[in-house]
Amino acid sequence: MIGKGDFRSPDKGGFANIFKPIGMRSTQAVGKVRRSTNFRRVGHCGTLDPLAWGVLPIALGRATRLSRHVLGMDKTYEAVMLCGVSTASDDLETNPVSMVELAPDVQSVVDVLPLFTGNIEQVPPDYSAIQVGGVRAYRVARKGGQVALRSRWVRVDQLKLTAAARVPISVTGEKLQIGNSFDSIDALLVGLKIKCSSGTYVRALVRDIGLRLGCGATLFGLVRTGVGPFTLSNATEIWQLDIAARENYLETLLYPPDVAVEHLPATMVGTEVGTHLQNGRRCMQRQRSLTGIHRLYDSDGQFLALASGENGDWKPELVWQSSE
Numbered sequence: 001m002i003g004k005g006d007f008r009s010p011d012k013g014g015f016a017n018i019f020k021p022i023g024m025r026s027t028q029a030v031g032k033v034r035r036s037t038n039f040r041r042v043g044h045c046g047t048l049d050p051l052a053w054g055v056l057p058i059a060l061g062r063a064t065r066l067s068r069h070v071l072g073m074d075k076t077y078e079a080v081m082l083c084g085v086s087t088a089s090d091d092l093e094t095n096p097v098s099m100v101e102l103a104p105d106v107q108s109v110v111d112v113l114p115l116f117t118g119n120i121e122q123v124p125p126d127y128s129a130i131q132v133g134g135v136r137a138y139r140v141a142r143k144g145g146q147v148a149l150r151s152r153w154v155r156v157d158q159l160k161l162t163a164a165a166r167v168p169i170s171v172t173g174e175k176l177q178i179g180n181s182f183d184s185i186d187a188l189l190v191g192l193k194i195k196c197s198s199g200t201y202v203r204a205l206v207r208d209i210g211l212r213l214g215c216g217a218t219l220f221g222l223v224r225t226g227v228g229p230f231t232l233s234n235a236t237e238i239w240q241l242d243i244a245a246r247e248n249y250l251e252t253l254l255y256p257p258d259v260a261v262e263h264l265p266a267t268m269v270g271t272e273v274g275t276h277l278q279n280g281r282r283c284m285q286r287q288r289s290l291t292g293i294h295r296l297y298d299s300d301g302q303f304l305a306l307a308s309g310e311n312g313d314w315k316p317e318l319v320w321q322s323s324e
Contacts, residue, residue, distance in 0.1 A: 060254070080220040
């Protein structure tokens with residue numbers, strides 16, 4: 001965790017591992033954290049849909065400068081897929097647009113999952129936050145407009161079936177209902193464990209599995225269990241953050257800013273090199289052979305900067321500890 005100090009001052013910062021509940025938008029979570037902590041600069045590191053819950057890393061203060069590194073981290077999810085039903089939003093935000101009389105068996109689902117692992121091409125959902133002509137795609141879709149989103153390459157490292165159950169479903173007043181009725185159909189609920197790259201839409205993954213099965217599928221439930229080092233088991237609820245800020249122990253709930261770049265190699269530098277880096281100047285490496293971007297620390301273990309090794313020099317990329 002970051003060291004002691006006034007965490008509301010503009011020169012401090014860190015990451016909060018927030019537990020986002022169902023029904024809350026990611027931007028609402030950011031607003032609540034901003035009001036609780038009094039940080040001026042606050043931003044989430046990757047949207048989590050309102051109907052999903054779980055891990056939402058939020059950067060506070062100067063840590064927002066490192067948000068993109070968290071945004072690019074791998075994600076883990078546990079999802080429930082409803083086979084036999086399709087919706088426009090690929091989840092339960094919208095009503096069913098198609099249903100089949102009988103969903104496939106469990107083995108059929110198991111057989112197609114390997115087709116959706118590795119590097120796959122994916123078209124994001126129409127109901128997504130991607131901007132189209134300066135407007136969020138979901139705003140266009142909710143008004144009945146046509147959305148044309150480009151496909152992208154994503155990576156799915158794990159796609160494992162964890163549970164399955166057949167359920168009767170029906171539509172009453174356009175709303176999906178679970179339970180026996182005179183017009184219910186036999187659908188299939190499937191639990192999935194997913195590990196994937198940043199930019200992967202689980203809703204789109206479920207949609208495409210349903211298309212492959214020929215029955216359609218929609219996301220029934222989703223929990224994000226991890227974003228890099230941020231996990232569900234150590235997530236903090238916003239009310240806990242609020243109390244910690246008021247009682248002056250906020251630092252115990254925050255991750256240090258350099259957690260965002262812990263995947264990069266770490267190097268300790270001397271006082272003279274540290275001074276040059278803190279002033280944004282290139283300086284000579286001690287080893288003269290390090291390449292690529294490194295996170296650099298002083299002899300006390302304080303995070304100084306990100307710098308790239310070039311021709312035996314350090315070139316500052318992001319200065320964290322400034323000499324000013």
